[in-house]
Amino acid sequence: MTDNEVGSGAAEGAAPQDASDGPFDATGAGPLVVVENVNKHFGDLHVLRDIDLTVNRGEVVVVIGPSGSGKSTLCRSINRLEPIDSGTILVDGKPLPQEGKDLARLRSDVGMVFQSFNLFSHKTILENVTLGPVKVRKQGKAEAVKNAMALLERVGIADQASKYPAQLSGGQQQRVAIARSLAMKPKVMLFDEPTSALDPEMINEVLDVMTDLARDGMTMIVVTHEMGFARKAAKKVVFMADGQIVESNTPEEFFTNPRSDRAKDFLSKILTH
Ligand SMILES: Nc1ncnc2c1ncn2[C@@H]1O[C@H](COP(=O)(O)OP(=O)(O)OP(=O)(O)O)[C@@H](O)[C@H]1O
Numbered sequence: 001m002t003d004n005e006v007g008s009g010a011a012e013g014a015a016p017q018d019a020s021d022g023p024f025d026a027t028g029a030g031p032l033v034v035v036e037n038v039n040k041h042f043g044d045l046h047v048l049r050d051i052d053l054t055v056n057r058g059e060v061v062v063v064i065g066p067s068g069s070g071k072s073t074l075c076r077s078i079n080r081l082e083p084i085d086s087g088t089i090l091v092d093g094k095p096l097p098q099e100g101k102d103l104a105r106l107r108s109d110v111g112m113v114f115q116s117f118n119l120f121s122h123k124t125i126l127e128n129v130t131l132g133p134v135k136v137r138k139q140g141k142a143e144a145v146k147n148a149m150a151l152l153e154r155v156g157i158a159d160q161a162s163k164y165p166a167q168l169s170g171g172q173q174q175r176v177a178i179a180r181s182l183a184m185k186p187k188v189m190l191f192d193e194p195t196s197a198l199d200p201e202m203i204n205e206v207l208d209v210m211t212d213l214a215r216d217g218m219t220m221i222v223v224t225h226e227m228g229f230a231r232k233a234a235k236k237v238v239f240m241a242d243g244q245i246v247e248s249n250t251p252e253e254f255f256t257n258p259r260s261d262r263a264k265d266f267l268s269k270i271l272t273h
């Protein structure tokens with residue numbers, strides 16, 4: 001795990017809570033994430049091409065597409081693990097900061113869960129979840145422990161709090177990673193293929209936690225090929241190919257009536273698995 005990734009989903013500036021909809025209802029006006037005309041290259045490779053994407057508060061957007069289409073790069077751009085070449089990205093109405101304290105605040109607003117859980121192996125589950133709030137958000141130890149236990153309860157593993165990551169299954173570790181990210185009180189959560197490294201029988205326990213989060217009003221951008229989750233939780237499916245957003249539609253429309261040949265071809269491949 002890099003320093004950047006430790007900071008991911010970190011720092012002060014927790015979203016004010018609004019009791020109206022659910023625990024994660026983000027207050028404020030306008031969309032939570034706006035990506036406008038974003039371009040990025042890796043050397044000669046044009047990896048993001050004129051990307052436009054709007055994610056409203058409390059909305060779940062699933063990003064799907066072939067390997068190498070730029071899905072991870074898009075996620076990493078949104079919390080500035082990757083700089084972009086042109087265009088704008090706004091989180092809660094503000095452009096992405098370049099560096100320093102403002103960048104730490106952005107990372108606190110944008111939580112990220114990766115395919116590999118990246119837990120600290122020499123720290124207990126509880127310590128993994130309290131570390132960020134105590135170190136970065138300067139939360140008191142007692143408060144951090146209380147919050148962490150509530151989150152571990154929420155993801156169904158409070159009874160594992162004193163264990164070490166290696167003593168947990170992959171699905172349990174990924175749920176810890178989600179709790180750890182939530183402990184920073186992000187406004188939006190990015191998930192990059194959170195279940196693709198898991199054994200099949202553990203996929204659902206992680207998707208269930210994510211479905212609950214969606215139901216509770218968390219704004220989420222989720223890279224996944226889990227169509228059941230997309231149908232159940234997503235407002236919108238975005239299909240990427242070759243660095244472009246080729247289609248953007250409701251899950252129902254996208255899965256039953258894909259318009260582009262690229263999407264039809266892609267879906268025929270994943271559906272036959
Ligand atoms: N740091 C990097 N340096 C150079 N090229 C990169 C870098 N990261 C990604 N790429 C390239 O950019 C393209 C998009 O990669 P990205 O990881 O965003 O794709 P993806 O859609 O997430 O793919 P996958 O489904 O395999 O995870 C790929 O061709 C990849 O090889």
Ligand SMILES: [Mg+2]
Pocket residue numbers: 071072073192
């Ligand atoms: Mg990827």
